[in-house]
Amino acid sequence: AGQDVGRSCILVSLAGKNVMLDCGMHMGYNDDRRFPDFSYITQNGRLTDFLDCVIISHFHLDHCGALPYFSEMVGYDGPIYMTHPTKAICPILLEDYRKITVDKKGETNFFTSQMIKDCMKKVVAVHLHQTVQVDEELEIKAYYAGHVLGAAMFQIKVGCESVVYTGDYNMTPDRHLGAAWIDKCRPDLLISESTYATTIRDSKRCRERDFLKKVHETVERGGKVLIPVFALGRAQELCILLETFWERMNLKAPIYFSTGLTEKANHYYKLFITWTNQKIRKTFVQRNMFEFKHIKAFDRAFADNPGPMVVFATPGMLHAGQSLQIFRKWAGNEKNMVIMPGYCVQGTVGHKILSGQRKLEMEGRQILEVKMQVEYMSFSAHADAKGIMQLIRQAEPRNVLLVHGEAKKMEFLKQKIEQEFHVSCYMPANGETTTILTNPCIPVDISLGLLKRETAIGPLPDAKKPKLMHGTLLMKDNSFRLVSPEQALKELGLAEHQLRFTCRVHVQDPRKEHETVLRVYNHLKGILKDYSVQHLPDGSITVESILIQATAHSEDQGTKVLLVSWTYQDEELGSYLTSLLKKGLPQSTP
Amino acid sequence: YRDLHTFELQAPTRLIEWARGSRVCVAGYGQSDGNEILQLIPPPTLLTKETQGLCPERDFKVECGGFSERPVYSLKYVPDTSLLVTSGPPDSSLQVWQVSAEDSDVIKSVSPIATENGTGQSWAKIATISARAPWVLHGSRLDRVQITEIESRKNVYTAAPGGSEELSSLAFLDCNTLLLCCAAGRLCLADVRQPQSLVEAVSAPLAPCSEQWCMGTRHGAQGLEPSSQPVARLSSRGLLTLTDLRKTSEFLALAKARVPSPGSGAEFLCVSWAPALEGCLAISGFDGTVHVYDTQSWDSSGREAKPIFVHKGHAFGGAGGSGDPPLVTVHTWHLQKPRTLLSAASDGSLHVWDWVQPCGKC
Numbered sequence: 001a002g003q004d005v006g007r008s009c010i011l012v013s014l015a016g017k018n019v020m021l022d023c024g025m026h027m028g029y030n031d032d033r034r035f036p037d038f039s040y041i042t043q044n045g046r047l048t049d050f051l052d053c054v055i056i057s058h059f060h061l062d063h064c065g066a067l068p069y070f071s072e073m074v075g076y077d078g079p080i081y082m083t084h085p086t087k088a089i090c091p092i093l094l095e096d097y098r099k100i101t102v103d104k105k106g107e108t109n110f111f112t113s114q115m116i117k118d119c120m121k122k123v124v125a126v127h128l129h130q131t132v133q134v135d136e137e138l139e140i141k142a143y144y145a146g147h148v149l150g151a152a153m154f155q156i157k158v159g160c161e162s163v164v165y166t167g168d169y170n171m172t173p174d175r176h177l178g179a180a181w182i183d184k185c186r187p188d189l190l191i192s193e194s195t196y197a198t199t200i201r202d203s204k205r206c207r208e209r210d211f212l213k214k215v216h217e218t219v220e221r222g223g224k225v226l227i228p229v230f231a232l233g234r235a236q237e238l239c240i241l242l243e244t245f246w247e248r249m250n251l252k253a254p255i256y257f258s259t260g261l262t263e264k265a266n267h268y269y270k271l272f273i274t275w276t277n278q279k280i281r282k283t284f285v286q287r288n289m290f291e292f293k294h295i296k297a298f299d300r301a302f303a304d305n306p307g308p309m310v311v312f313a314t315p316g317m318l319h320a321g322q323s324l325q326i327f328r329k330w331a332g333n334e335k336n337m338v339i340m341p342g343y344c345v346q347g348t349v350g351h352k353i354l355s356g357q358r359k360l361e362m363e364g365r366q367i368l369e370v371k372m373q374v375e376y377m378s379f380s381a382h383a384d385a386k387g388i389m390q391l392i393r394q395a396e397p398r399n400v401l402l403v404h405g406e407a408k409k410m411e412f413l414k415q416k417i418e419q420e421f422h423v424s425c426y427m428p429a430n431g432e433t434t435t436i437l438t439n440p441c442i443p444v445d446i447s448l449g450l451l452k453r454e455t456a457i458g459p460l461p462d463a464k465k466p467k468l469m470h471g472t473l474l475m476k477d478n479s480f481r482l483v484s485p486e487q488a489l490k491e492l493g494l495a496e497h498q499l500r501f502t503c504r505v506h507v508q509d510p511r512k513e514h515e516t517v518l519r520v521y522n523h524l525k526g527i528l529k530d531y532s533v534q535h536l537p538d539g540s541i542t543v544e545s546i547l548i549q550a551t552a553h554s555e556d557q558g559t560k561v562l563l564v565s566w567t568y569q570d571e572e573l574g575s576y577l578t579s580l581l582k583k584g585l586p587q588s589t590p
Numbered sequence: 591y592r593d594l595h596t597f598e599l600q601a602p603t604r605l606i607e608w609a610r611g612s613r614v615c616v617a618g619y620g621q622s623d624g625n626e627i628l629q630l631i632p633p634p635t636l637l638t639k640e641t642q643g644l645c646p647e648r649d650f651k652v653e654c655g656g657f658s659e660r661p662v663y664s665l666k667y668v669p670d671t672s673l674l675v676t677s678g679p680p681d682s683s684l685q686v687w688q689v690s691a692e693d694s695d696v697i698k699s700v701s702p703i704a705t706e707n708g709t710g711q712s713w714a715k716i717a718t719i720s721a722r723a724p725w726v727l728h729g730s731r732l733d734r735v736q737i738t739e740i741e742s743r744k745n746v747y748t749a750a751p752g753g754s755e756e757l758s759s760l761a762f763l764d765c766n767t768l769l770l771c772c773a774a775g776r777l778c779l780a781d782v783r784q785p786q787s788l789v790e791a792v793s794a795p796l797a798p799c800s801e802q803w804c805m806g807t808r809h810g811a812q813g814l815e816p817s818s819q820p821v822a823r824l825s826s827r828g829l830l831t832l833t834d835l836r837k838t839s840e841f842l843a844l845a846k847a848r849v850p851s852p853g854s855g856a857e858f859l860c861v862s863w864a865p866a867l868e869g870c871l872a873i874s875g876f877d878g879t880v881h882v883y884d885t886q887s888w889d890s891s892g893r894e895a896k897p898i899f900v901h902k903g904h905a906f907g908g909a910g911g912s913g914d915p916p917l918v919t920v921h922t923w924h925l926q927k928p929r930t931l932l933s934a935a936s937d938g939s940l941h942v943w944d945w946v947q948p949c950g951k952c
Contacts, residue, residue, distance in 0.1 A: 198695075200630065200650040200940075203596040207648065378648070385652070386600050412655040412695045419624065419657065 008063050009036040010165065010191060010403065015158035017138045020054045021165045021191070025065025032109070035066045038074050040431065047076045053134045056082040057167025058151035059089045061097060068094060071122060072115035079134065080123045083142055085150025085272045087125045091116050100320050128152070146170035146180045147381050149268070149275055155185055160441050162187040164395055169193065171387035174204070175240045178277035182395045188438040190397035194404045196382040197413050211377055212245050214337065218373070219253045219308040223335035228323035228350065230316040234341055239295055242310065246294045256298035258313040258322050303329050316341055317350035324349060328368060336372035385413060392421055399436050401426045444473065444480040447487065499568035505581045510558045514539055517550045519585050520562065527580070545570055546577060592929070593944040596903060597650060601626065602938040604858060604919040609667050613653060616934065617662035619678065627656040627665065627676065627697055629689060636924070636942060656687055656697030663713050668740060669720040673700070675740070682714040682730040686740065703738055715757050721765030731756055732772060737782065749780055752788040758804045769821065771805035773856070777821065779835070791838045801825040802856030806871060808863035824861035824873050830895070832885060843888035845895035849876040858919045866928035874918040878905030880933050882945065899945040904935040
């Protein structure tokens, strides 16, 4: 399918939680292929148990179109999260699409109006930057994404692991929306749209200039301009553009905005003014940017009025409704123009005329000859490669995953991201599962006593270098604590074990035992000058806490057996002594 | 204008090269490592003969890209192969790359062509041809010019020493004839079959102060003798000379372009002939503009010539007033559409523009 069309639906498993991101419908198919294949999620079909929540990024049908089908026909009763504007506008678009698919095309396996209503009852609306607790462990937060009214990027967090899903976003502001923004949240994974990553876009000024030129030329020669729109999003952008142009050029031709869907849309834009950009919010006080001076509500009868005019009408692909009606009236006059706003699904009138067809078969076998000019424009607002890099720079993720429409080769972008940010970049195909390893940090409380003791040992701690400490890790009831061994033993009611090692060293010495001991004592005293070497009255030698005793060998009187015994703590010294004694005693000892 | 499209590249380029299939190549020349070579597919509007006002696909698409560790100052595709050659500081060695757009979108680096690096050598100027075999002509100085066969890396030609001046560009006039332009202005001809011959074709024009020169050669229509096409030279003071290589004793024409003085150096001087308009050439590199001239009315007087069109777009681009105004780094003509040019500037902008012939001329 083309770049503008696709369906988004991503499943993320994070620390035992399962989240579904978006639930889009594919506009290119007329059968069940238009919905995502939900059997991928779980074989036994009990989605409510398996999924912890569903998140919808914005109201475009390729991101939310399959939601009622998913929740009401496949079956899901858990929470669905989206922003307030999305919650308000989604049902309108869904109902509109349902009407056209079922009423006009006569499809049967489709969701009903009631299903849309029931689905929306499961929706929980969220505010920007509001942390929402889905359950005890899972929390989500929405960030501004630009692109369309109410579009958001979502951060999903469980403990200290997190994923950020961007949905569709735009890093450059336009006339009515700001640019996407996120803080340095350092998620383990950033999932980003990348369909437009390989484009270098023509500047907005040039596109707008060309659009205005065409409209102006048509109106100047007395023609009518029809602009079929998807009601929300670009329509507002173009309204502002035309309004400003009309004002500047002092044009008198009327501009109309068709009734129904689009009026409601304007109404919602006014309600959600905080979701628009700075400039609009600032001027809102003086003059509401969505209250247009030159743009009026349309009435069906106006289409027959003589003279130039510009009309925005729905739906966008000329497949039904008012825009098609107007199109039929105006198509025969070559002074008129229709400007198609974007992608048109195959089979629609919009698609046909864009492919060059000029004779169309209408209902009742009537042939319509299209003499009016057909133009095409695309003002889509998606992030390009530069935008993606900017977002990665802002969020600082540890891994990046790029989502794209077709199985395109994106090795270059992958390398670019990996080289610049030193992170791993993944680009799975549809249906593919990608596993990303994370290094979660586990917080452990350290007892004050242990901290004080350990920091006192050894050289002064360097603030920048890690310091090695010794302690005992106690894991109890989901809490981790680091304490001194003594305290650990005390808490657990355990006694400390003492480990003692004993080693036998054979020494050739025919003299009596006490003489051997004396020899050993003098030998050690001479070598181990820094240690405390003592000769005890009972005939044993101590070196620090290590004990040395001599006995005669049972079978050979000429050999003496030295018992060297030490505790685990003196292991090092003990082994040293043993190897020293094994070398033998020097001959010349007094 | 008949049409104007402005684009913004992530990094500025100082080269625009045409490749097979109407592809366009640009590359970064920044100081730091991580310069990108991008092979772009132009939007369909630029590929069709008629200009369409509104079109769904108005964007350039990055078809494939490569990463270069050094700044890319010059890039040339090797005809009839899937290779391209680049050069850039710090020395005069060449990098060879493989483009295989069908398999992968990464332009892979193949082993470089090393050259002996004498003292004080800057980057090599390059030209390519695939007549007997894929060859690259390269050199940074007049006495270091050589032709290397790309596949075997064998040296098939070394120019006789004729001076150690720095070169500003070089070109193949045909499969046997080389034209070398020195930065000081001299033009030299050489025949590949006679390695010892290096003929000074045209001496540097006398000038009161030292200026840098660059040249533009024209590839005429098929069948025309290449040396019958005049060679244009442009100096950093704006002087333009046209020379017929068959009659090198005199200038065909001499004119002065109206450029800001003193020139901002000769780093980006560029002069090129229009492939489809007789006698038309364009110059850039002095400021944020590109001038188009009709040379058919010129004589040898050296008078100031008036451009028939000036593209000022780059000067207005830039992020309002921060830092130096953008400087046009390179321009090139569209190979089929007669009045369409592409130009790039130091602020990363890339413009595609189609100018209208002023009234009175055709």
